[in-house]
Amino acid sequence: MKQIRPTESELEILGVLWEKGPSTVREIHDILSQTKDAGYTTTLKLMQIMHEKELLQRDTSSKTHVYTAAISQQKTQQQLLDKMIDTVFGGSASQLVMQALGHHQSSGEELEKIRQYLTAIEKEQKENR
Amino acid sequence: MKQIRPTESELEILGVLWEKGPSTVREIHDILSQTKDAGYTTTLKLMQIMHEKELLQRDTSSKTHVYTAAISQQKTQQQLLDKMIDTVFGGSASQLVMQALGHHQSSGEELEKIRQYLTAIEKEQKENR
DNA sequence: ATTGTTGTACGAATATCTTCGTAAACAAAT
DNA sequence: ATTTGTTTACGAAGATATTCGTACAACAAT
Numbered sequence: 001m002k003q004i005r006p007t008e009s010e011l012e013i014l015g016v017l018w019e020k021g022p023s024t025v026r027e028i029h030d031i032l033s034q035t036k037d038a039g040y041t042t043t044l045k046l047m048q049i050m051h052e053k054e055l056l057q058r059d060t061s062s063k064t065h066v067y068t069a070a071i072s073q074q075k076t077q078q079q080l081l082d083k084m085i086d087t088v089f090g091g092s093a094s095q096l097v098m099q100a101l102g103h104h105q106s107s108g109e110e111l112e113k114i115r116q117y118l119t120a121i122e123k124e125q126k127e128n129r
Numbered sequence: 130m131k132q133i134r135p136t137e138s139e140l141e142i143l144g145v146l147w148e149k150g151p152s153t154v155r156e157i158h159d160i161l162s163q164t165k166d167a168g169y170t171t172t173l174k175l176m177q178i179m180h181e182k183e184l185l186q187r188d189t190s191s192k193t194h195v196y197t198a199a200i201s202q203q204k205t206q207q208q209l210l211d212k213m214i215d216t217v218f219g220g221s222a223s224q225l226v227m228q229a230l231g232h233h234q235s236s237g238e239e240l241e242k243i244r245q246y247l248t249a250i251e252k253e254q255k256e257n258r
Numbered sequence: 259a260t261t262g263t264t265g266t267a268c269g270a271a272t273a274t275c276t277t278c279g280t281a282a283a284c285a286a287a288t
Numbered sequence: 289a290t291t292t293g294t295t296t297a298c299g300a301a302g303a304t305a306t307t308c309g310t311a312c313a314a315c316a317a318t
Contacts, residue, residue: 007275011216019219025295042277044296049275063284064295077217077228084213085229087144088206093229094239098246099206100214100222100229110223111251115244117227122240136305154265171307173266178305192314193265 004071004079010050012036013043014076017056017069024064133200133208139179141165142172143205146185146198153193 006014016028029043047067050056059066081096089096106114135143145160146152158172176196179185188195210225218225235243 008216009276015216015219038276039278040295041279045277045298046275048297060296073217074228077225078232080213080217081225081229082232084209087140088202088209090144090148092235092239094235094243096206096210097226097229097243099203100210100226101243101246101250103207103211106221106223106250108251108254110221111247111254114223114226114230115247117230118240118244118247121230121235122237125237125240138306167306168308169264170266170309174268174307175305177267189266 004055004076006050006055006071006076009046010055013047013050014055014069014071014073017067018073022059022066022068024066026064028067133184133205135179135184135200135205138175139184140205142176142179143184143198143200143202146196147202151188151195151197153195155193157196 012032013028016031017023020027020031025040025044025047028047029038029040032038032043047056051058051067054070057068057070059068085091085093085096089099101114141161142157145157149156149160154169154173154176157176158167158169161167161172176185176187180187180196183199186197186199188197214220214222214225218228230243
């Protein structure tokens with residue numbers, strides 16, 4: 001399986017693309033520059049490199065190119081999670097889960113969803129025993 | 130608050146130190162080289178740099194130095210989680226939790242622990258309403 | 259004492275990431 | 289047609305991370 005390792009800056013860009021969908025460099029840059037301090041050409045260059053690396057696709061049919069994420073959020077999440085669980089949480093996923101639950105408030109709804117999820121997993125485990 | 134940003138390789142070393150406790154370069158290297166391919170002096174150099182950065186402490190009283198992690202696993206976990214939730218999971222901790230639960234088998238005990246944790250959090254939320 | 263082994267220190271090469279200046283293409287406005 | 293603003297392309301500098309060769313010190317075994 002192909003190992004994708006986006007850098008920190010690349011993840012920021014992917015994050016925006018995942019949320020907003022296909023975007024121009026200008027759009028990405030405007031959003032990023034709210035929280036970060038970098039020139040326009042920096043963002044441009046990054047996205048060009050990401051295109052070379054095949055992290056992004058782009059449509060060059062008009063003068064202003066439109067970029068799209070070429071890797072799915074899900075897959076990227078899973079990959080980064082796996083590595084993190086492995087190196088930082090000593091291999092224990094539930095350790096990570098509890099740490100995450102502890103320090104971020106989630107709405108009651110979200111907690112309820114997680115609870116249902118737990119139940120489903122436990123049920124599945126019983127069946128496969 | 131001081132932002133710590135260990136690199137990938139540094140995290141690997143920290144991971145071993147957190148698990149095994151104080152260790153020599155040789156011990157760390159032997160473990161890492163099971164899954165990674167790097168020379169001994171590379172590991173040594175990395176740990177020396179980490180000591181300069183104050184990521185590691187070391188005892189130089191004997192010829193063979195003994196290194197210890199200078200930052201806690203908990204704090205590092207939290208910091209990395211926060212950033213990850215922010216950039217990769219669009220700010221949703223529960224999104225991360227479900228993704229993590231989905232693709233890693235946890236024992237029934239662990240799941241039970243998480244369930245209790247959930248209950249505690251929900252109770253707390255009610256009280257603070 | 260000589261040899262072999264294991265360790266640290268140091269410097270430098272290499273690789274990778276990040277940043278930005280500059281030039282050229284293009285379109286809209288004057 | 290010239291100016292102005294927006295965009296891409298490119299190259300190169302700067303910053304950071306990774307890798308390893310070499311030298312030297314400590315020590316054990318012969």
